[in-house]
Amino acid sequence: MEVAERTVLVAGAGITGCSVARVLGAAGARVTVTDDVADRLTVLADVPGVTLAVGLTEPPENTDLVVTSTGWRLDSQLFVAAAARGIETIGEVELAWRMAAELADPPTWLVVTGTNGKTTTVGMLEAILRTAGVDSIACGNIGLPVVEVLGAGYRVLAVELSSHQLHWSPSVRPAVGALLNLAEDHLDWHGDMAAYTAAKARALTGAIAVGGVDDDAVAGLLAQAPAGRKVGFTLAEPAPGQLGICDGVLVDRAFGVDEQLAEAAEIRPRGPAGWADALAAAALARAYGVPAQAVREGLATFRPAAHRAEVVAEVDGVRYIDDSKATNPHAALVSLRAHEHVVWLAGGQLKGTSVDALVAQTAYRLRGAVLIGADRDMFATALARYAPDTPVRIFDAGNDRDMTAAVRAASTMAQPGDVVLLAPAAASRDMFANYAQRGEMFRDAVLALSGPSRNRKSS
Numbered sequence: 001m002e003v004a005e006r007t008v009l010v011a012g013a014g015i016t017g018c019s020v021a022r023v024l025g026a027a028g029a030r031v032t033v034t035d036d037v038a039d040r041l042t043v044l045a046d047v048p049g050v051t052l053a054v055g056l057t058e059p060p061e062n063t064d065l066v067v068t069s070t071g072w073r074l075d076s077q078l079f080v081a082a083a084a085r086g087i088e089t090i091g092e093v094e095l096a097w098r099m100a101a102e103l104a105d106p107p108t109w110l111v112v113t114g115t116n117g118k119t120t121t122v123g124m125l126e127a128i129l130r131t132a133g134v135d136s137i138a139c140g141n142i143g144l145p146v147v148e149v150l151g152a153g154y155r156v157l158a159v160e161l162s163s164h165q166l167h168w169s170p171s172v173r174p175a176v177g178a179l180l181n182l183a184e185d186h187l188d189w190h191g192d193m194a195a196y197t198a199a200k201a202r203a204l205t206g207a208i209a210v211g212g213v214d215d216d217a218v219a220g221l222l223a224q225a226p227a228g229r230k231v232g233f234t235l236a237e238p239a240p241g242q243l244g245i246c247d248g249v250l251v252d253r254a255f256g257v258d259e260q261l262a263e264a265a266e267i268r269p270r271g272p273a274g275w276a277d278a279l280a281a282a283a284l285a286r287a288y289g290v291p292a293q294a295v296r297e298g299l300a301t302f303r304p305a306a307h308r309a310e311v312v313a314e315v316d317g318v319r320y321i322d323d324s325k326a327t328n329p330h331a332a333l334v335s336l337r338a339h340e341h342v343v344w345l346a347g348g349q350l351k352g353t354s355v356d357a358l359v360a361q362t363a364y365r366l367r368g369a370v371l372i373g374a375d376r377d378m379f380a381t382a383l384a385r386y387a388p389d390t391p392v393r394i395f396d397a398g399n400d401r402d403m404t405a406a407v408r409a410a411s412t413m414a415q416p417g418d419v420v421l422l423a424p425a426a427a428s429r430d431m432f433a434n435y436a437q438r439g440e441m442f443r444d445a446v447l448a449l450s451g452p453s454r455n456r457k458s459s
Contacts, residue, residue, distance in 0.1 A: 012069030091168025114180025128298030183330030187352030317416030348426030
């Protein structure tokens with residue numbers, strides 16, 4: 001994609017928008033950046049060739065391309081106006097894909113998407129590739145935007161893609177693409193589950209498609225995918241052409257003959273979700289040609305990022321676990337199923353999803369529930385319907401001070417041997433800057449519970 005002399009409007013001046021503006025400006029494009037918040041634009045004030053505009057609702061004259069950040073809604077007036085004038089709107093990932101196609105030696109794209117587990121899988125994949133000596137980097141929805149790493153010369157890009165990014169990336173055809181799982185999420189943005197599913201399925205349109213076949217929806221999409229080769233992974237014993245688990249060992253029957261990859265007990269994070277992510281990462285790496293030994297060693301070096309089922313402390317025989325990254329009901333379901341008796345700390349922004357099925361499937365595990373955030377009443381309604389005997393505390397103020405009060409309330413419900421689990425099943429921005437800040441405040445509140453006379457065992 002030749003960008004020199006093109007007139008491009010960049011929607012959004014966050015991390016992604018700023019990267020796009022700098023790259024396009026350096027390549028000789030005429031760039032305008034718009035954002036509804038004037039202060040965000042100031043970081044681009046000294047970038048040559050970039051014009052700044054607050055709150056545009058229509059592309060400037062002569063604009064021939066709009067590049068959007070993922071936070072902008074599909075029905076934004078700016079995009080409606082662009083479409084009416086025949087101006088194409090794409091995302092940063094699509095821009096990077098088109099620019100990569102113009103390189104003499106473009107990098108290989110290994111793409112990961114799914115409702116949950118994307119970041120862990122991409123981190124595992126990066127660890128495996130680097131162990132194998134492959135010049136690679138994790139990017140996309142994790143780390144740097146893809147457009148920013150193109151010029152660095154990496155041979156392989158381990159690309160995490162959200163449904164928003166995939167929606168705006170109609171041309172992307174990765175060498176290997178993996179769809180981990182599929183459940184309701186971001187329906188407020190996509191409009192319905194069909195549109196969300198269609199966006200996720202774009203990861204399976206390259207040469208090799210990888211899918212978690214224990215998920216019926218993913219198995220169906222994998223079967224219909226246009227990829228030349230289709231590889232499933234399962235927590236059960238794998239069929240020929242799949243990766244799976246036999247007698248506690250991750251096994252490859254797709255790119256090897258009963259090739260042993262790693263002991264399941266040694267995978268971090270522990271449990272079925274971690275095993276599934278490891279199998280997906282192994283499938284991507286093996287598809288690229290990485291030997292089994294490098295998969296084993298790479299997985300051994302990987303450590304999950306913060307706020308993913310971390311044990312914060314044990315106080316008076318109760319474990320407090322931070323799974324703030326469980327930002328949708330599917331992720332919270334996995335988290336809740338890992339424990340027998342739980343005091344559940346939940347709430348936030350549900351993004352158009354329902355928690356009814358989540359509560360119905362886990363009601364018997366709940367010792368109590370503490371609810372915070374914008375959609376706390378939806379959680380309360382589900383609990384009243386499917387877990388009517390579960391004690392519930394609701395905090396209405398809707399600010400970050402609620403976390404301290406919520407943790408204290410949870411501590412009064414828990415008994416020795418129980419778990420107090422922050423697995424919100426919802427996004428965080430109604431009360432916090434992001435899920436990480438939510439997890440940090442949970443951690444601070446937990447550690448504040450412990451006094452000199454109480455037993456604390458920090459992780």
